[in-house]
Amino acid sequence: MHASSSLAPPETITLTINGQARQMAVQPWVTLLDALREHLDLTGTKKGCDHGQCGACTVLVDGKRINSCLTLAVMRDGAEITTIEGLAGEDGALHPVQAAFVEHDAFQCGYCTPGQICSIVGMMNEGHARTDEDIRELMSGNLCRCGAYPNIMDAIRQTLRERGEKPASEKNATPIPAYHLAE
Amino acid sequence: MNSFTFARATEPAAAVRELAAHDGAQLVAGGTNLLDLMKENVARPPRLVDINRLPLAQIEERPDGGLRLGALATNADTAYHPAVQARYPLLARTILAGASPQLRNMATNGGNLLQRTRCYYFYDVGTPCNKREPGSGCPAIAGLNRMHAILGTSEQCIATYPGDMAVALAALEAVVQVQGPDGERSIPLGEFHRLPGDTPQFDNNLRPDELITAIDLPRRGFAKHHSYVKVRDRSSYAFALVSVAAGLEMEGGKITTARLALGGVAHKPWRDPEAEALLVGQAAGADAFRAAADHLLRDARGYRFNAFKIELARRAVVRALREASTA
Amino acid sequence: MTATQYVGKPVSRVDGRAKVTGAAKYAGEFNVPRLTYGVIVSSTVAKGRITRIDATAALALEGVIEVLTHENTPRLAWLDRSYQDQIAPNGSPFRPLHDDKVVYSGQPVALVVAENFELARYAASLVRVEYAPEPHQTNFDDAMAEAYEPPTGRAGYTPPPKPRGEADQAFADAKYQVSAQYATPTEHHNPMENYATTVAYGEEGKLTVYDKTQGAQNVQAYLASVFSMSSDDVRVISPFVGGGFGSGLRPVYNVFLAVLAARQLKRSVRVSLTRQQMFTFSHRSETRQEVRLGAARDGQLEAIIHEAFADTSTFEDFAEGIVNWSGLLHQCDNVRLEYRIAPMDVYTPADMRAPGATQGTFALECAVDELAHRLGMDPLEFRLKNYAERDQNLDKPFSSKELRECYRQGAERFGWSQRNLEPRSMRRGNRLIGWGMSTGAWEAMQDKAGAKATLHVDGRLIVGSATADIGTGTYTIMTQIAAETLGIPLERVEFQLGDSTLPFSPVEGGSWTAASVGTAVKEVCEALREKLFKLAGKIHDSPLGDATLEDVVFENGEVRLHRDSARGIALTEILRRSDMATLDEEVTAKPKMLEQSGYSRHSHQVTFVEVEVEEDIGMVRVTRVVDAVAGGRILNPKTARSQILGGVVWGISMALHEETLSDHAFGRFMNHNLAEYHIPVNKDIPEIDVIFVHEDDTIVNPLGAKGLGEIGLVGTAAAVANAVFHATGKRVRHLPVTLDKLL
Structure with a gap:
């Protein structure tokens, strides 16, 4: 087996996190997620599976949502990273998605919540969500075990409305659809 | 995760040199599968070479009317690229049926081809696996094999290639461009992945010191008549039990060219030129579709929990062809 | 409770802001100084004996502190009873690292503790465990x-x-x-948060245990009994729980292992389960x-x-x-x-x-x-x-x-x-x-539950019970009940939970929390109301005169006469005039068994x-x-x-x-x-x-x-x-x- 001397030495990298440049020395085997949580005490980003299967660790890197558990901190040297801690205004005013989450009770235990919110911000940056069905598909990378999905949808619709983007909502459809009888 | 040294390459030749110089070194781009495997101790590379700074992220027109997808272009950038959307909607649709938006923002085209199987036993170092540890055995053959292969299996391995993108690439007859110590070469997509045979540890025919630089799409994109049917256990963010990429060219209700590739059923995207040939000259319709499906699945073999995939695949083929022909 | 200023209203979660901003701290997120990290090695056989554990390679790594196994775990409590928590079934509870017996696949067989997480994880992969497997039964149709x-x-x-x-x-x-x-x-329950424990090792070996659990007191009693610790020496804190669904009703082995390591090493330790290990306990x-x-x-x-x-x-x-x-x-x-x-x-x-x-x-x-x-x-x-x-x-x-x-x-x-x-x-x-x-x-x-309430002279009401909020809304509804009962604005009420030092609460499960803890909160606030009313009566020139408790209403931080709402006094004024900084009350609410x-x-x-x-x-x-x-x-x-x-x-x-x-x-x-x-x-x-x-x-x-x-x-x-x-x-x-x- 490897002797202790074979452990890779730390590298000095700079991550701009929530607008603030943070220089840090990390060993290559530190994921971005663990760098945030264990090295920088930014524990708002959650570890739900550590394998890209739940979305709880979603952060924005250079404006794009990614799973921070599947990237190494050293691979992100020089990147701009936005975490849940960086979304509210300097004055403490909640980001519209955060406010909508509180209003619509779009969470229960709260553990998937930072990832959901960052994912929604990323989805809005991407600009491909036009219908409820689009939103559901494009938010399917964030699991919620408490089952808050319907409320998450409500929070997203409200945020889009506030932004002047109105997703076609099936909520307005007739509650009881008409069916063709089988032949 | 083991300890590894870390290096960055800024030009392709340097990346290839790194691979040649360090036994067992691996390239990392998106990292979405490699880091996952490293955390499971399935992959234990002594050295990682970060290739994200190589200039391989472009999507460019090719002189023959095709399109070159840079190996480092992300799945998301590829799927939403205007040229891909307009000329290769089959590919766009297929990519978007895979993984999650976050993963597609990270995963690269080159890396996606190298995605390893989702076989439970491969992933669990507490069990034997011939792919992970040659000669240790294949518990999937007599074990939990609902997700496993029905075509091209061997006594050593019944794992599947789990990805989506390569299934569309197979139907599109894409070509993988690679660079090695001795220069560049091209590998047709159909020859890129391999069947497990007696050496299931090798997923594909890429050599250990080669770098994927691009994937070339030929001119023919089946923009008018295509479909990707993905059958899975939930509506999204799940691997395919069976998937079908279909591309047709039609004239006056008759099929003039047909391409069919299956995912989730074999160690590689599965194509059969004979099945495709059966469709040529036929009018689009259930009988012709079913005949092609039957032919495509003629050698399929089911195991204890996945025998359903044979009929499922036939139906998925029929559905994909129906959708493609009526699009 | 006929007036419904808060109860019955769609109040947004009082802990909502903490959850949407990432400020809410879960068990594995208390970053105490000089923290060490424990990573668990799990068994790969379902039944048998461990014949050999070789931790040499792991221990050779600089920064690896200890590898705990059944071979070097100190003698702990002997009787099954000592391991039986509040809701344990009949039988002999599983004891981690107790002996060489393997009783299920995925059982923890070693804990590797190192100066950082990655090192502990790597070292854990180097621990070699050999087994003498025995025939097992996991096929239910045969069992x-x-x-x-x-x-x-x-x-x-x-x-x-x-x-x-x-x-x-x-x-x-x-x-x-x-x-x-x-x-x-x-x-499997699979709450989004994996089980985790952070043990802060304090002076004289006192432990503050940040644990993911649906019952802080259940875990505290278990730890005190298993490790023969005085109740004062171990405190369990669990302010936020990233989902439970029943998986955290009983103590999970990570808390045992974290406490074991902290006591052995006299260091603070964090032990988190991987998602794969979330399939190894219930x-x-x-x-x-x-x-x-x-x-x-x-x-x-x-x-x-x-x-x-x-x-x-x-x-x-x-x-x-x-x-x-x-x-x-x-x-x-x-x-x-x-x-x-x-x-x-x-x-x-x-x-x-x-x-x-x-x-x-x-x-x-x-x-x-x-x-x-x-x-x-x-x-x-x-x-x-x-x-x-x-x-x-x-x-x-x-x-x-x-x-x-x-x-x-x-x-x-x-x-x-x-x-x-x-x-x-x-x-x-x-x-x-x-x-x-x-x-x-x-x-x-409804189960027996306790609550305490403290009114501060600045108008804040602090209410607490050792229950949990696993996403169910406990913080919010208890705040509503307290605000309603004492007529105090919602934003002036703080409800505390998830701390073993708070008044008794059963584990949070069975859908009984609203009924059990809610009743305790209501009763403690009613008791406090009575106390306040009595105090008010003693104040010189009390505006309430000779009114009885039935004659008054508690609203907007004041107590006023029903029939003459101009006559009243602020609750804070009652404290001030009585020269009191705080006024508190504690109750244990029991179900009315006979009636029920x-x-x-x-x-x-x-x-x-x-x-x-x-x-x-x-x-x-x-x-x-x-x-x-x-x-x-x-x-x-x-x-x-x-x-x-x-x-x-x-x-x-x-x-x-x-x-x-x-x-x-x-x-x-x-x-x-x-x-x-x-x-x-x-x-x-x-x-x-x-x-x-x-x-x-x-x-x-x-x-x-x-x-x-x-x-x-x-x-x-x-x-x-x-x-x-x-x-x-x-x-x-x-x-x-x-x-x-x-x-």
Whole structure:
């Protein structure tokens, strides 16, 4: 087996996190997620599976949502990273998605919540969500075990409305659809 | 995760040199599968070479009317690229049926081809696996094999290639461009992945010191008549039990060219030129579709929990062809 | 509590801001100085002995501090009793690193502690463990041969009622019969947060244990007893819990290992489980069930026979109420219910959201659907025909039961009357449409609980109880109850929980928290109200004069006369004028057993579900749900609705997705991750319509609330399966309903 001397030495990298440049020395085997949580005490980003299967660790890197558990901190040297801690205004005013989450009770235990919110911000940056069905598909990378999905949808619709983007909502459809009888 | 040294390459030749110089070194781009495997101790590379700074992220027109997808272009950038959307909607649709938006923002085209199987036993170092540890055995053959292969299996391995993108690439007859110590070469997509045979540890025919630089799409994109049917256990963010990429060219209700590739059923995207040939000259319709499906699945073999995939695949083929022909 | 300034209002969660900004700290997030990290090595065999553990390579790494195994673990408490927590089943609780015996696959066999997480993780991969395996049993179909009736005595477990009438004869004589076998698979709770413990090692070895748990005091008592520590030397704190669903009712082995390491090393330690390890400590029991129903031509139920088998471990007798519901849900005079458990080489099952009820109700309510179909009768009409006006299991009246109203309102909202009885009779394009329904019930329990309240002279009211908020909304509803009772603005009230030093609370589960802790909060605030009133009376020139407590109202931080609202005094003024910085009170609220014991106390629900099934490839999607609930008084419609939404999503998940697969050759769960253990994604979940019907209940507890954590789930899986039958004509009796079963 490897002797202790074979452990890779730390590298000095700079991550701009929530607008603030943070220089840090990390060993290559530190994921971005663990760098945030264990090295920088930014524990708002959650570890739900550590394998890209739940979305709880979603952060924005250079404006794009990614799973921070599947990237190494050293691979992100020089990147701009936005975490849940960086979304509210300097004055403490909640980001519209955060406010909508509180209003619509779009969470229960709260553990998937930072990832959901960052994912929604990323989805809005991407600009491909036009219908409820689009939103559901494009938010399917964030699991919620408490089952808050319907409320998450409500929070997203409200945020889009506030932004002047109105997703076609099936909520307005007739509650009881008409069916063709089988032949 | 083991300890590894870390290096960055800024030009392709340097990346290839790194691979040649360090036994067992691996390239990392998106990292979405490699880091996952490293955390499971399935992959234990002594050295990682970060290739994200190589200039391989472009999507460019090719002189023959095709399109070159840079190996480092992300799945998301590829799927939403205007040229891909307009000329290769089959590919766009297929990519978007895979993984999650976050993963597609990270995963690269080159890396996606190298995605390893989702076989439970491969992933669990507490069990034997011939792919992970040659000669240790294949518990999937007599074990939990609902997700496993029905075509091209061997006594050593019944794992599947789990990805989506390569299934569309197979139907599109894409070509993988690679660079090695001795220069560049091209590998047709159909020859890129391999069947497990007696050496299931090798997923594909890429050599250990080669770098994927691009994937070339030929001119023919089946923009008018295509479909990707993905059958899975939930509506999204799940691997395919069976998937079908279909591309047709039609004239006056008759099929003039047909391409069919299956995912989730074999160690590689599965194509059969004979099945495709059966469709040529036929009018689009259930009988012709079913005949092609039957032919495509003629050698399929089911195991204890996945025998359903044979009929499922036939139906998925029929559905994909129906959708493609009526699009 | 007739005034409803806060209670009954859709107040947004008081901890909402903390959760949406990332400020809420979960167990593995307390970054104390000089923290070390423990990573667990799990067994790869299901049964046998550890013959050798070689940690040389791990220990050779600089920064690796210790590798704890059964070989170097100090002698701890000896008796089983010392390891038995509040809700432990009968038996010998699992003791981590106790000896060389392996009793299930995934069992912790070593803990590697290092200066940082990555190093500990790497070192753990270098620990070599050799086993002498022994034959194991994880195949439930084979294990059932060893089934036995579980002993009674586990807290919260009620054995099946004695048979009533002549069920077997009545079944044999019945004109219409259904006899069918149902199966539900092993499931794992999989809350989003993995179990984790951070132990802060303090002066003189005092431990502050930040643990993910549904019962801080349960864990504290366990640790004190196992490690023979004085209660003052170990404090358990758990302010936020990233989901529990029953998995955190009992102490999980990570807390044992973290405390063990902290005491050995005299260092602070964090031990977090991986997602893979979330499949190594508790699960929903696997069941095999047979239901036989008999009915007359007019739909009158004449016989119910329900026999269930469920798994347990080899070391504990896990028991839950699976079949009892079949004697409760519908009127029937001939009923025989049986329940047995069979040991397997797995960890002990645990309560998992609506434990027992959801497995048993799935079988019963599918069988009811099958019977209604055989009768050519609408399944709603069938249930109304056999409506139970009285709990025949207990032979007692219900304290309240507005299920009939649930049926009425739910059916109307869903449009049930437009349903065609025939399966495969509705389609949309190439998709078959099916409508299904089911009912369910859950016990409305109240347990003893304590609370304390402190009013500060600056107007803040601090209320606390050692309960938990696992996403259920405990923080919020307790804040509402306190604000309401003392008439203090909501934002001036702070509710504290998840701390073993707070007044006694039972573990947070069983849907009893609102009733139990809520009553304590109400009572402590009432006591404080009385104290304040008395103090006010002693103030010179008191504006309340010689009024009695009945003459005054507490509102907006003041106490005022009913008849003359100009006459009043601020609560803070009472303290100031009495020269007091704070005023506090503590109570223990107990259920009124005598009053309650005359009644059967339950919440009820009905779920109506629409599914679409892709005819060719079998993919199922739930497209509409209406869930109507009679759950007593709704303390907060917003968080209450979320509880039901969650329950419904769990029901859909159980029906269509969840199944932990074991390879019996290894005795090992193989799909131990979130890619292959499927729970629904956003796209799987449609709009869900939740109806709370009005239900007054003065018996269940002083709040009239019945608890909502489980009830949304109970009948949902059956409703989905029934809808799939209606769509396809295929009856899937073995969950989950995956597409291969519909081809």
